[in-house]
Amino acid sequence: MSAHALNALVERHTEVMPELPEVETVVRQIAPGVVGRTIAALDVRWARTLGDGARARVERAVVGRRIGAARRRAKWIVLDLDGGGALLVHLRMTGRLTVRATDAATDPYLRVALHLSGGARLDFDDVRKFGRVVWCPDPASVLGDLGPEPLDPAFTPADLHAALSGRRRLLKPLLLDQTVVAGLGNIYVDESLHAAGLHPLARSERLTLPEATRLHGAVRAILERAIACQGSSFDTFYRTPRGEAGQYQDEFQVYDRGGEPCRTCGATIERLVVGQRGTHVCPACQPKPRRSPRPRAARRT
DNA sequence: AGCTACTCCTGGTAGC
DNA sequence: TGCTACCAGGAGTAGC
Numbered sequence: 425m426s427a428h429a430l431n432a433l434v435e436r437h438t439e440v441m442p443e444l445p446e447v448e449t450v451v452r453q454i455a456p457g458v459v460g461r462t463i464a465a466l467d468v469r470w471a472r473t474l475g476d477g478a479r480a481r482v483e484r485a486v487v488g489r490r491i492g493a494a495r496r497r498a499k500w501i502v503l504d505l506d507g508g509g510a511l512l513v514h515l516r517m518t519g520r521l522t523v524r525a526t527d528a529a530t531d532p533y534l535r536v537a538l539h540l541s542g543g544a545r546l547d548f549d550d551v552r553k554f555g556r557v558v559w560c561p562d563p564a565s566v567l568g569d570l571g572p573e574p575l576d577p578a579f580t581p582a583d584l585h586a587a588l589s590g591r592r593r594l595l596k597p598l599l600l601d602q603t604v605v606a607g608l609g610n611i612y613v614d615e616s617l618h619a620a621g622l623h624p625l626a627r628s629e630r631l632t633l634p635e636a637t638r639l640h641g642a643v644r645a646i647l648e649r650a651i652a653c654q655g656s657s658f659d660t661f662y663r664t665p666r667g668e669a670g671q672y673q674d675e676f677q678v679y680d681r682g683g684e685p686c687r688t689c690g691a692t693i694e695r696l697v698v699g700q701r702g703t704h705v706c707p708a709c710q711p712k713p714r715r716s717p718r719p720r721a722a723r724r725t
Numbered sequence: 726a727g728c729t730a731c732t733c734c735t736g737g738t739a740g741c
Numbered sequence: 742t743g744c745t746a747c748c749a750g751g752a753g754t755a756g757c
Contacts (some may be wrong), residue, residue, distance in 0.1 A: 431740090441750090516736085516751055533735095552734045554751070578743080593727065602752080609751070620741080701750070 425563045433589055438594040442515040444574070445608030446655035447499050450521050451639065452479075454546065455494040457523030459505065461540040463696065470535040473557050482559040486511060498606035502563060510540075510563040513548065513554075519555030522547045574643050584643075585636035588628045595631070596624035597699040606620045608643070611656060611679045614704045616643045618678045623710045624698050630713070649675070678704040 443449070455720035466483050468474060474482050475490040489505040496502065501513040501521065511522060522531075524545050530537070536557050538546040548557055560566055571587065572579045587604050588595070598604055599613045608616070617624055622635060631639075650656065655670035673680075677687055682695030682704055691708035 443751095514751085550734095551736070552750090554733065591727085597728090600751085621757080700731095709741095 428436075431443060433668065441517070441609070441611060441656060441715050442519065443609035443612050443655075444496075445612070445650035445653075446674065447501060447515065447607070448651050448657055449654045449670065450515070451494055451496045451501055452702070454501075454521050454523050455502060457544055458491050458538075458546055459718060460491065460496050461542055461544060462543055463505075463538050465485055465538065465539040467537040467548035468535075469537075470550075470553055472534040474551065475556070475558060478559065479522070481555075485509065485559050485561070486538075495523065497567050498573070499609070500567065502567070506564075512558045512560055512563060512566055516550075516552075516554035516556070517550060517565045518552045519550040522549065524720060554700060562631050569603055570724050571602060572606060572718045573642075574605050574607060574645055579640075581633070581640040583634050584640045585631065588631050589634060592625065592629045594698060595622060595626045595628050596701070598628045600699070600701070605643075610634060610703075611676075612643070612646055612650065614679045618704075618706055618710060620649075621709055621711075622697075623712050624703050625707060641687045678706055680704065707712045 447520075462520055463486050466487060467542045468479055478581050486505065489507065489509075491503050492506040493503070493504040495504070499514060501515070502560065503511040503513070505511065513519070515521070515547070519535075520531075526539060526543050526545045526621070528545065531547060533551045534552050535550045535553065535555070536545055536548045540546060542671055546554065558566065569685040588598060591598055591604070596613055596617065599616070600610070615626070616639060619637040620635070620719055622631075622639060650670075650672040653672035653675070656673040657669035657671075678693050681693045685691070685695055686709060689706065689708045691706055694705050694707055696705065697704050
């Protein structure tokens with residue numbers, strides 16, 4: 425790769441709260457810089473990013489291997505290596521992947537770097553160290569438990585209805601469960617529930633097919649729009665000195681808007697905590713479930 | 726089965 | 742100004 429071409433990739437990272445649209449954006453941006461390249465060396469600055477005690481094993485497994493493909497599954501970035509196995513990257517809260525030139529300065533929060541052939545380097549920077557870079561000889565061992573991709577054309581409203589109504593849980597925690605639907609996080613769940621007119625405290629077993637159909641449409645429309653915006657960027661503690669920031673945060677209807685007026689009806693957005701997560705709801709657009717949120721368990725039969 | 730609490734982390738910020 | 746205490750949060754786990 426020429427210096428000019430590499431420069432085009434350098435610093436082209438997106439600063440995000442990474443959920444499906446942000447991870448999709450990251451994969452699209454790094455793929456041209458990593459696919460087809462061979463891993464020449466591993467630079468580990470924070471060993472736990474690879475998993476406790478995994479460093480030597482990972483190094484033996486990946487050095488000298490060629491990255492055949494870069495793809496997304498749920499919130500995982502999957503780097504498939506020729507001959508089998510994959511490096512799986514999870515950004516969690518603050519992780520970032522950036523393709524830089526081999527000799528570029530490193531970020532103070534660099535945790536793991538892959539030195540690649542052709543003068544490139546894939547940096548995994550992560551302020552809070554929650555992110556992970558995992559070597560999987562068999563990626564299905566990690567990815568196999570994930571639920572359906574919401575944007576998969578084969579994923580229907582009836583599938584969503586079955587997945588939700590077949591469990592007895594609050595709607596929001598269930599939607600955050602990656603084994604039910606894969607890729608949603610706090611932001612897009614709040615936005616989707618608002619768009620569908622559903623309350624996060626609603627009981628999943630009471631969800632009707634028409635409601636599930638609304639939710640299915642909302643999830644898809646919001647994710648597609650957010651991908652088109654290259655995700656959502658935050659400046660609560662991120663700065664955006666360079667590179668592209670996502671734009672979807674400008675279109676939030678409820679997320680991070682507690683106390684502000686609903687853009688649909690003008691009611692004041694409420695902030696509550698559901699399952700230990702900050703949750704944002706319009707009390708008018710998303711009426712509270714009429715029954716108690718925690719109905720008494722059925723008596724023995 | 727599903728709920729809550731706790732863990733991992735650190736920069737930012739509210740309160741003094 | 743400078744200090745401390747607390748907060749955010751994806752996902753895994755433990756305990757009830």
